[in-house]
Structure formats: C-alpha cells, structure tokens
Amino acid sequence: MDTGTKPLSYELLAEVGQGAYARVYKAREVGDTRRLLAVKKFIIRANASASEAGIPAFMIREVALLRKMENFNHPNIVKLLDAHVVPVDTGLDLTVVLEYIDQDLSTFLSKAPASGLSHDCIKNMMLQLLRGLDFLHTNMVLHRDLKPENVLVSSCGQVKIADFGLARIHTFNIALTPGVVTLWYRAPEVLLNTVYMSAVDIWSAGCIFAEFFLLRPLFQGYTDAQQLQKIFEVIGLPSEEDWPKDSLISYSVKWGPEGSCTKLLPNLGAEEKDLLNQCLAFRPSGRISAAKALAHPFFTKN
Structure with a gap:
C-alpha cells in the first residue's frame, strides 16, 4: 500500500x-x-x-x-x-x-445567516457536488455515504467529496449491503433493503440540496420505518406498482399520504423544485443522473 x-x-x-x-x-x-x-x-x-x-x-x-x-x-x-x-x-x-480543507458542509451550514444562503451560493455548491458525483459515477464508484459531514468546503468555497470508507466499485455482480448511508440521507431502496446502484448517491445529493434551502436536514427519522414515513410525507406515497418487488417490507397505504406535500419547501422556484423532485424520485430508474442534473435549467439559466 x-x-x-x-x-x-x-x-x-x-x-x-x-x-x-x-x-x-x-x-x-x-x-x-x-x-x-x-x-x-x-x-x-x-x-x-x-x-x-x-x-x-x-x-x-x-x-x-x-x-x-x-x-x-x-x-x-x-x-x-x-x-x-x-x-x-x-x-x-x-x-x-x-x-487539508477548512471545514465540512455541516459546519458551513451551521454558520449560514438566518436569512439563508444566496441563490448563487446554492447553485455554485450544488454544481460542484454534482460534478464530483458525476466523476465518481463515470468511474463506476458508488460513494454510498454522502452527507454534509463527508463533503468538505474550503475557505474559498471549493466543494470536495471526502470519506470513501463505504465506497465501492460498481459491478453487475456486486453484493451490495443494506447498512449504508447515514439514515437521514438514505434512499428508499436502501431503507426497503432492495437492490440499489448509483442513484443512492443522487438521493443523498437531493437531501443536501434541500438542506441548502432549509439549513436543516429534510428527513429526520430515527428508525428505518420512521425515515420512510418522513420521506412519504414529502414526496407522497408511491403506487403499489412502483414498490420494489424484491423488498421484504410490504406495501401499505398506512405508510403515508398520497400526493406530494410541498409545505416544507414553499419558496422554491420552478427550476430548483423540478431538480429537487428529480433527485428525490422514489424509483431509482426515475431519478436524474449526475450528468443530466448538470445540464438542468437550474444551472444553465441565468
């Protein structure tokens, strides 16, 4: 070594x-x-x-x-x-x-003014985060533990993805384990103990994107079941057809309300709301890729 x-x-x-x-x-x-x-x-x-x-x-x-x-x-x-x-x-x-980088994203957000981060700051930081993810996914690397504590922010505003202790090289035959990603940033397919791929990192990035606006985590559950309920309160309960067939957890209408609830993020513009929705799509196949996210109007429109 x-x-x-x-x-x-x-x-x-x-x-x-x-x-x-x-x-x-x-x-x-x-x-x-x-x-x-x-x-x-x-x-x-x-x-x-x-x-x-x-x-x-x-x-x-x-x-x-x-x-x-x-x-x-x-x-x-x-x-x-x-x-x-x-x-x-x-x-x-x-x-x-x-x-050496001065601080992690969690520390950076804790120092943000009560009025929140500027639109340009959010756009710049999210763009850098997605560029890092696009590089990882292009090289078949799944980070699997993306959260503010594992994202570093330099004094000049440069964003760097760090801590690859749970990362894996993705192959089609890889045996992926369920206990990955800190609970608040964990994708539904991981919580449901089903097959997952690089879209788990996009979900985590979406959670961070929301946190840029809220200055607190979007989904704060304390068990896997509670975390799923917190998610469905925001994105709405998926249809039974969209529920993964290989999950040992059964579909139930008791998991959450039908239709998304946007009360938590009422001030988002059309582009940022659309990008967030595509990052937090329930089905992994319906989630935007890092490469496509970089071309999203949120970044390309002035």
Whole structure:
C-alpha cells in the first residue's frame, strides 16, 4: 500500500476528529511548502484470529479508491497525498495523508445567516457536488455515504467529496449491503433493503440540496420505518406498482399520504423544485443522473 515514494514529513498540530476506526489530525508539512495536511491514522488492533489479522478490507478499499482517483486530480474530490503502513508492536499503523480543507458542509451550514444562503451560493455548491458525483459515477464508484459531514468546503468555497470508507466499485455482480448511508440521507431502496446502484448517491445529493434551502436536514427519522414515513410525507406515497418487488417490507397505504406535500419547501422556484423532485424520485430508474442534473435549467439559466 506504500505510494512508492518517500513518505511526507509533517508535524501534527491538533486532533480534529475521531471515529471508531480512525483519528484525524491537522498537520503541517515540514519543508519549503509548509502546507496544511489532514492526517488520518487508522486504528488497527491486533487480532488473535489469523483470519482477521492484517488491515481490514474497508480500509484497503478506501485507500485503493483514493489512489485510483488520485491520477485524475478532480477538483471536487479530496486529494490523496500519501499512504503508508508501518508495524507497531503487534499491530499495524495505517496512515493516510490528504489535502487539508477548512471545514465540512455541516459546519458551513451551521454558520449560514438566518436569512439563508444566496441563490448563487446554492447553485455554485450544488454544481460542484454534482460534478464530483458525476466523476465518481463515470468511474463506476458508488460513494454510498454522502452527507454534509463527508463533503468538505474550503475557505474559498471549493466543494470536495471526502470519506470513501463505504465506497465501492460498481459491478453487475456486486453484493451490495443494506447498512449504508447515514439514515437521514438514505434512499428508499436502501431503507426497503432492495437492490440499489448509483442513484443512492443522487438521493443523498437531493437531501443536501434541500438542506441548502432549509439549513436543516429534510428527513429526520430515527428508525428505518420512521425515515420512510418522513420521506412519504414529502414526496407522497408511491403506487403499489412502483414498490420494489424484491423488498421484504410490504406495501401499505398506512405508510403515508398520497400526493406530494410541498409545505416544507414553499419558496422554491420552478427550476430548483423540478431538480429537487428529480433527485428525490422514489424509483431509482426515475431519478436524474449526475450528468443530466448538470445540464438542468437550474444551472444553465441565468
């Protein structure tokens, strides 16, 4: 997993985040550039079982996907600068060095004025998010955990998709797991434990699009069933014909009202409402693609 070059030299400045599997530090490169870095140190505990020894598969996938995308240097994907593994006691130390971005989208939205974000700001940020998604989907990558905490925003307003811990390369034979995407940004097909593809990322992007206007998450359920009910309260209950046949969850008129309810987003213009509706279509096949969304009148009309 070594990048084949000498590891970057840096000094850690502060811990800025900690999860179940990794700690993230703000660091500064040692040398002439003195650029800021994000250093992600994965926590790999030594296992007694030989079958579980080594680096967990999801960590390898994350680094491999970042390496795959590194060559393209896309402006809306966080850039991998270094990755290396060293033995530590009886375990391993996997370190990933990324470009440093000031804040995530969740923090950015929390600082927004009470009057809301400007139309131009929303258009610019959504455009960048979709460009990043279009790049991923063109390269057969499903992010599978798109949410404001995994979208970075630089001080100059550049948007970058980050955190590929749940991402996968899509193939037709892939065994996709249901426990993906943070609940509030989870597509109906995932909640219904049925087949899903890249449209799950478009659903999540649609939820973020609504959040740009609301300054809070659009659907805030606390169980899968409650999340579905929150969704149907907004987009309306789909017909029984549109309900996925491979879902173990039965269709019922009790899931929600028929017909969409637009009370939550009353101030949207025609173009933005149309784009949001196409991102939040119940059927994945009816959901707009990232490429088509980029050509939507919301972006092309002045």
